[in-house]
Amino acid sequence: MKSKSTLLTVLMGASFILPSLGDPATRLIKNEVTEASAGLAMTEAVVKKMGFAAHLPKNTEGYFSILGGYDMYQRLLKTELGKVMSEMMADQGENLEEFEEIEEFQMFKAVVGEEIFAAFGDTTGDQALNLQAINNSASFHQMKMMVKMAALAMDEDSEPGGMQMEGLAMSMFGSILGDPEAGVQIFEKSHMPPVTIGFKVSDEEMRTQISEMMIGGVLSLFDLDENAPFDEIEMEKDGVALNGMTINGKKLADLVDENSRQEMTEFFGSRAMVDRFLAAVAKKNLNIVIGVKESYIIVYLGDSLDGLKFPAKPEDSLLANEGMSFLKDYLEKDIRMLVFGEEEAMKTIGRANEVMSSMAKGLKA
Secondary structure (H helix, E strand, C coil), X not given: CHHHHHHHHHHHHHHHHCHHHCEEEEEEECCCCCCCCCCCCCCHHHHHHHHHHHHCECCCCEEEEEECHHHHHHHHHCCHHHHHHHHHHHHCXXXXXXXXXXXXXXXXXXXXXXXXXXXXXXXXXXXXXXXXXXXXXXHHHXXXXXXXXXXXXXXXXXCCCCHHHHHHHHHHHHCCCCCHHHHHHHHHCCCCCCEEEEEECCCHHHHHHHHHXXXXXXXXXXXXXXXXXXXXXXXXECCEEEEEEEEEHHHHHHCCCHHXXXXXXXXXXXXXXXXXXXXXXXXXXXXXXXXXXXXXXXXXXXXXXXXXXXXXXXXXXXXXXXXXXXXHHHCCCCEEEEEEEEHHHHHXXXXXXXXXXXXXXXXXX
């Protein structure tokens, strides 16, 4: 079963990345548009073709979608690569057509078969920089720690599992933040920007089954521990019923007892830094809600539910953003992938990405 799943995953993945199976529509836009643009004509055909982009706010900073995943998969099966993969399954005594009939595949097909997307709302670019700063610092300190562990492991005089090795292994947790003080400082000013991911499921029965299963999975966390730092969410937003939870920062911080604080002091370097970190945790919440918007199952994550917005009409949506006017050149094409983002945000994130450099410096330190 494992080999079948692996081969099938390869087939599905390859169908998403081969450019010959459709046209990618990509665009980076500038924060300030210097030239007047006529924009897209909001016809019914255009709205249908662009999918969930018509349900996103106009100020969305980034958007990525794959359209017609199952169709691409079927077309891939007719290529030489697809034939080779099918033959490999046949050699193992498996029939691809029969495999597609099992419930797991049908559910997988429902999720990725029509349209799958991710949208990033206001402040995403700024928060990505904060995450990048933590990542760069962590890369440096993790490489430095790994060199020390490797040297200790090769030392004939050191005993495997000795106190030195145990201490270094424990310190790996602290290296996640890299420089604890700098890491806490970045964490204090960071928050979860509005992120919406989802997929289209036209079959109502399958859509209901998947959405209820996802909501049930989230709500089941409340049964694990009555003291868990979760608050249940049940609300309606712009006509969409939403269920989910808030990971409550204050409740989470309150769970850290004195013994845990003392252990954390080893990683953060001082009790004051631990208290500072937990104070920052107490001020932050993470909301996770799931809902159904027409034929789409959506999952929203963000520090505030205010970031989840559904425009009343396409004329107020992301499609009306002047940066999307480039899509006029693709309306007659078979669009399979749509990528959209603000140019300045992408460039800034690119300039801040020093992961390889940080890792190299850590190896030499």
